[in-house]
Amino acid sequence: MELRHMRYFVAIVETLNFTRAAQRVHVTQSTLSHQIRQLEEELGQRLFERVGKKVVLTEAGRSLLEHVVPILRQVDQAIGAMKATPDDLYGELHIAATHSFNVQLIPLCLSIFLQRLPNLKVAVEELAGDQISERLMSGDLDMGISYRPAIPRGLRFEPLYNEELKLIVASNHPLAKRKRLRMVELNGQRMTLLSPHFSTRQMLDECFEAAGARPQIVAELNAISPMIELVRRTDLCSIVSENALANEPGVKAIPLESPTPVRTPGLLWPPHSERPAASRFMAEIIRDVVRQGIA
Template identity: 40%
Template sequence: MPIPILTDTAMELRHLRYFRMLAEHLNFTRAAERLYITQSTLSHQIKQLEEEIGLELVTRKGKTIALTHAGQHFLASATRAVEGIDNTLRELKSFQQPLTGHLVIGATHTFSIKLLGQYLALFVKQFPLVKLELLELPAQEIENRLVDESLDIGIAYTPSASEALWSEPLFTESLVLVTNREHPFATRKRLRMVELHNQPLVLLSRTFATRKLLDGYFDQVKIKPVVVAETNTIFPIIHLVKTLPIGAIISERAIPDEADLHKIILQDPAPTRTAALLWKKNRHYSQTALEFAKLVKENY
């Protein structure tokens, strides 16, 4: 039997708490003792609740108490309502206290060298009691550690390979071709992707999301660059480009300020990638983690 929808109800939270306690014990005396009220008060409150709803919630035969069919349905709704309110109240109370705890963040190299420093400084200044731990990791390891919960938050590039994760986009950035000042392309400001056919390049390893993205662009325009080297970190790429007549496709954010490399805008198509916060699905996150994510989103 459906529970009627009530409007302008006088029902209060205490009615739901009293009903839940009675449903747990099925005894007015024991329930009243647990609630630190008299038995007559509890009986009156339950009767008031039934009158408000317009249905009998419990049957009374002497000292024997049982939930009616409507009472069983109402108990499930009352439980969700009370637990929801209690959880909200706990969260609100935590806002009044200084944030504490331990937060472990995993980020790819590009973020750790150009962006995370400023985020960490802002966060530590605002929440000095939180212990922050930053790990610079490949994207795949970030995803693995998010799944096993040894990381709280990941910062990497989409798409994620794991169905256990969801991403919250931060920004989209273009990838550029970088060369040294002696490279044949060093006088160019723009370059079409097809012009990279048979050109020597050093690229990230195939396990990286950015490399898979670039391979997709190469397939799209039907070209095959000559990949002379692959690496899982940016520093060897920068060194090779500085010393040899080869190019690399990387984010501008990954180029050290002192590298003195030539940057060329790629087009037709322009390769882009999306940076994102990575989260594990169906995991409860602390207020500390949510505050860090908020700070990143407000300052990227």
């Protein structure tokens, strides 16, 4: 049994609803259901029963709850103690984020961090995911904010949430009035996408193949900002995270389905076990902002 299993279990107990519990712990409902099934298989006991549309805690579930609640309370107390930051903490924090998170999430978290720790200096770089992984491995960075790396390289990845990617077009594009689009409908569409070495592009290529779509890729770029600007100025469309748009004028985002492209953003840590205090505090701020849905 892992800590996440305990938190997922308690979330369902508190809500008695898998959908609301999944929203509370920032995972998909299918992920939550799978994790609970794993827990039940490990314990050899059913923890919940479905009665119609209701979720009911079993006797085994009530017994587990009595043991889990004190454990989580102790863990939360330990985390709270680590968050008690000394006022005289000095030094420099080196972090990097991909463009999607450097638009809104990082500036917001950085403003909170600097208010709490005014004596610390923070160096932030905007890098591609592969570059972040390389810099973490070399020891040049304390932490990264990126998508789950295609090649782990021994890095530790802490998922934050699941993020849906959407089609973007100019406001006057023929597709701009659509409320939703199937991936197969992008067959033959003129597009601009990230270069093939990006993991996001590789994932999109897999989605195109699964849908039987062969879009016409007329421009490949290595950064999101010029890609969005190109969409705004031309008849090209693209696929990006909605977080990367930051209320960009003249651009319309359209949900995709069959399949829906989804990425998992998270925190990336170097392979060594010791994390600097400053990076722990920044990580906790990022978690809080994500949980509250501010960014």
